[in-house]
Amino acid sequence: MDTIKIKTENINGKPLESECSCVKIKILFFARARDLTGLTEMPLELSSGSTTRDCLNKLVAKFPCLEEIRGCIVLALNEEYTTEDSVVKEKDELAIIPPISGG
Amino acid sequence: MAGQEKTLVEILEENNPIDLSKYINYVSAPQAGAIATFSGTTRDTFEGKIVVELRYEAYVPMAVRQIKSICSSARLSWNVHSIAVAHRLGPVPVGETSVFIAVSAVHRADALDACKFVIDELKASVPIWKKEVYSNGEVWKENSEFMERKQELGKTGCCSKKVEFEAHVTKGCCGSKVKVNDEAAKDEHQ
Numbered sequence: 001m002d003t004i005k006i007k008t009e010n011i012n013g014k015p016l017e018s019e020c021s022c023v024k025i026k027i028l029f030f031a032r033a034r035d036l037t038g039l040t041e042m043p044l045e046l047s048s049g050s051t052t053r054d055c056l057n058k059l060v061a062k063f064p065c066l067e068e069i070r071g072c073i074v075l076a077l078n079e080e081y082t083t084e085d086s087v088v089k090e091k092d093e094l095a096i097i098p099p100i101s102g103g
Numbered sequence: 104m105a106g107q108e109k110t111l112v113e114i115l116e117e118n119n120p121i122d123l124s125k126y127i128n129y130v131s132a133p134q135a136g137a138i139a140t141f142s143g144t145t146r147d148t149f150e151g152k153i154v155v156e157l158r159y160e161a162y163v164p165m166a167v168r169q170i171k172s173i174c175s176s177a178r179l180s181w182n183v184h185s186i187a188v189a190h191r192l193g194p195v196p197v198g199e200t201s202v203f204i205a206v207s208a209v210h211r212a213d214a215l216d217a218c219k220f221v222i223d224e225l226k227a228s229v230p231i232w233k234k235e236v237y238s239n240g241e242v243w244k245e246n247s248e249f250m251e252r253k254q255e256l257g258k259t260g261c262c263s264k265k266v267e268f269e270a271h272v273t274k275g276c277c278g279s280k281v282k283v284n285d286e287a288a289k290d291e292h293q
Contacts, residue, residue: 028162030160030162030230030232031160031232031234031243032232032243035243072245072250072253074253074256074257075257076162076165076230076257079162079164079165079168080165080168080257081228081256081257082257083257083258095162095165095230097162097230098232098243099243099245099246099249099250099253100226100228100229100230100231100232100245100246100249101231101232101233101243101244101245101246101249102159102161102166102190102202102225102226102229102230102231102232102233102246103143103201103202103222103225103226103231103233103246
């Protein structure tokens with residue numbers, strides 16, 4: 001339901017139904033997220049205009065086990081912390097950051 | 104001004120113990136009257152469980168970037184000369200240093216406060232993870248500083264605690280101490 005809402009709130013000027021213009025990004029998994037998915041990284045393809053929230057939804061759908069840490073992770077887009085509302089671009093690097101424990 | 108201000112950030116790969124003296128030497132300067140350091144070492148027990156092994160991993164490029172950003176923020180709040188931050192990765196034997204921070208400043212208050220700020224911020228926002236392995240299981244640790252900061256990350260950038268720290272920096276009592284001494288010295292000369 002969320003996704004439908006996002007699509008209708010389209011960025012001005014852009015056609016609503018862009019015919020499969022996709023962006024490919026790279027997902028990085030660290031610590032607990034890596035243990036849960038069994039992957040350190042993977043490519044992800046999304047329709048252009050997708051947000052980091054859309055990415056996360058897609059990842060959780062692919063790896064239901066991520067659901068258990070969804071509430072405590074943060075995201076980093078191209079090595080900077082980001083919110084779930086950022087729009088991803090081609091070749092972006094999105095990192096799933098579970099609770100950190102450095103020091 | 105003699106002696107350039109410098110910042111050094113190093114994330115050390117596996118099996119590289121942190122050479123504390125290297126970082127202390129790095130920040131030392133003729134004009135710096137104080138060097139404050141913080142050394143974080145690994146513990147052998149957690150809630151009564153014996154820790155068999157500790158392992159650190161990092162999102163290295165982001166960790167370096169984030170630590171540099173913390174150092175820049177520290178410079179905005181305190182008059183510091185040089186800062187060095189090192190964090191070790193891979194297995195760290197119990198009792199060894201996993202993180203080391205050295206801050207030099209003309210005066211000790213700036214060095215001490217900035218040093219505390221850097222370690223507190225590091226624990227709240229730098230993407231480094233520690234896994235503790237016990238005889239009967241393992242766990243990814245979670246810094247309470249991160250859990251408190253989580254909602255703000257990405258919205259305000261790092262270091263929102265800065266303002267709070269600044270309040271502590273404002274000169275407390277004893278601001279006139281130097282003047283008193285000056286006058287005493289003058290009296291002696293007269």
